[in-house]
Amino acid sequence: MYTIGEISKMFNLPIPTLRYYDKEGLLLELERDKSGIRKFNNQNIETLRLIECLKKSGMQIKDIKEFIGWCSLGDKTISKRKEMFLKQKENIENQIKELEKALAMIEFKCWYYEEAEKDGNEKRVKSITPNGLPENIKKLYENAH
Amino acid sequence: MYTIGEISKMFNLPIPTLRYYDKEGLLLELERDKSGIRKFNNQNIETLRLIECLKKSGMQIKDIKEFIGWCSLGDKTISKRKEMFLKQKENIENQIKELEKALAMIEFKCWYYEEAEKDGNEKRVKSITPNGLPENIKKLYENAH
DNA sequence: TCTTGACATAAAGTTAGCTTTAGGTATTAA
DNA sequence: TTAATACCTAAAGCTAACTTTATGTCAAGA
Numbered sequence: 001m002y003t004i005g006e007i008s009k010m011f012n013l014p015i016p017t018l019r020y021y022d023k024e025g026l027l028l029e030l031e032r033d034k035s036g037i038r039k040f041n042n043q044n045i046e047t048l049r050l051i052e053c054l055k056k057s058g059m060q061i062k063d064i065k066e067f068i069g070w071c072s073l074g075d076k077t078i079s080k081r082k083e084m085f086l087k088q089k090e091n092i093e094n095q096i097k098e099l100e101k102a103l104a105m106i107e108f109k110c111w112y113y114e115e116a117e118k119d120g121n122e123k124r125v126k127s128i129t130p131n132g133l134p135e136n137i138k139k140l141y142e143n144a145h
Numbered sequence: 146m147y148t149i150g151e152i153s154k155m156f157n158l159p160i161p162t163l164r165y166y167d168k169e170g171l172l173l174e175l176e177r178d179k180s181g182i183r184k185f186n187n188q189n190i191e192t193l194r195l196i197e198c199l200k201k202s203g204m205q206i207k208d209i210k211e212f213i214g215w216c217s218l219g220d221k222t223i224s225k226r227k228e229m230f231l232k233q234k235e236n237i238e239n240q241i242k243e244l245e246k247a248l249a250m251i252e253f254k255c256w257y258y259e260e261a262e263k264d265g266n267e268k269r270v271k272s273i274t275p276n277g278l279p280e281n282i283k284k285l286y287e288n289a290h
Numbered sequence: 291t292c293t294t295g296a297c298a299t300a301a302a303g304t305t306a307g308c309t310t311t312a313g314g315t316a317t318t319a320a
Numbered sequence: 321t322t323a324a325t326a327c328c329t330a331a332a333g334c335t336a337a338c339t340t341t342a343t344g345t346c347a348a349g350a
Contacts, residue, residue: 003296003297004296004297004298005296005297014338014339015296015297016338016339016340017337017338017339019298019299020337020338020339024337035297035298035345035346035347036297036298036299036345037296037297037298037346038297038298042276042277043277046277046278049250049278049283049286050250050254052286053246053247053250053251053286054247056243056244056246056247057244057247057248057251060336060337061336061337061338062336075261075265075266075267078258078261078262078265078266078267079258079262081258082255082258082259082261082262085251085254085255085258086255088251089248089251089252089255092244092247092248092251093248095244096241096244096245096248098201099201099202099237099240099241099244100241101198101201102198102199102201102202102237103202103234103237103238103241105194105195105198106198106202106230106233106234106237107234109195109230110227110230110231110234113223113224113226113227113230114227116220116223116227117223117224117227120220120223121220121223122220122223131187132187132188132191133191133194138194141194141197141198148326148327149326149327149328150326150327159308159309160326160327161308161309161310162307162308162309164328164329165307165308165309169307180315180316180317180327180328181315181316181327181328181329182316182326182327182328183327183328205306205307206306206307206308207306291350292349292350293348293349293350294347294348294349294350295346295347295348295349296345296346296347297344297345297346297347298343298344298345298346299342299343299344299345300341300342300343301340301341301342302339302340302341302342303338303339303340303341304337304338304339304340305336305337305338305339306335306336306337307334307335307336308333308334308335309332309333309334309335310331310332310333310334311330311331311332311333312329312330312331312332313328313329313330314327314328314329315326315327315328315329316325316326316327316328317324317325317326317327318323318324318325318326319322319323319324319325320321320322320323320324
């Protein structure tokens with residue numbers, strides 16, 4: 001069993017944030033001692049790991065809360081939970097794809113400014129890429145349907 | 146030359162958002178016609194593509210604004226701009242790594258709930274992974290130093 | 291006994307990034 | 321000529337996810 005201070009260090013999360021998660025219903029099974037002090041067990045730690053993961057993947061607190069609620073309703077919510085994770089898997093895969101597109105643009109910009117730095121100005125490198133971006137990168141950023 | 150409505154459709158961004166970017170100083174070179182109506186040129190479109198990319202990679206408006214400011218100061222800010230992109234490249238690479246960790250967890254959960262769904266309950270699959278998570282996934286989420 | 295440190299609560303405050311509202315102008319179509 | 325449409329501004333409002341503040345309890349050490 002751990003105190004909130006220990007968990008705070010373990011997860012590198014401020015104490016008020018942990019209390020906030022508790023208040024929002026993300027830590028349903030959290031016990032208290034006789035004087036009201038929170039006692040975190042291994043279950044709660046697992047839950048926090050999952051919360052961190054879902055937050056990192058862009059899920060909102062209220063949706064995480066909904067999921068936690070399903071968990072406490074037992075076997076009849078298993079399919080819902082599975083669907084939720086399948087959807088979240090897709091979300092993450094899309095986010096990774098988007099970040100890879102952004103990375104291509106940023107890498108081009110790194111190259112561009114390295115050349116410009118060598119020359120002391122942007123003249124030459126600007127003339128090599130007259131429309132601002134090379135075609136392959138431009139295509140990644142075209143939104144027209 | 147394009148109107149704000151055309152750009153809104155082109156980028157799939159609400160008109161007020163584009164005006165907000167302009168107000169915040171992200172579109173320094175944006176011209177107006179004699180009656181004050183914004184006229185977007187190809188330069189502005191390039192800038193918007195870059196803004197979208199930087200936003201997607203998690204950069205804040207105020208930092209994007211700072212970068213745009215550097216651009217208008219000419220050659221003496223080339224190194225600064227290069228450094229900015231190098232840092233941003235690292236940021237994106239880290240974000241991708243974090244998302245890949247999250248993905249590993251989510252994929253485990255997908256597997257877990259598929260098994261549970263087959264069985265109609267979590268009993269068996271819980272007994273296969275008694276500590277909540279398999280070791281390899283757990284390790285990804287350990288924050289202790 | 292007194293003070294220190296770690297815990298507790300409720301409620302107000304903060305920040306980013308929009309979004310909405312209210313009111314006005316200018317051009318075109320009927 | 322009127323009505324619709326697309327633009328404009330300033331300012332207020334909104335939401336999520338904390339964070340801070342003010343106040344209080346409790347157990348252990350000097």
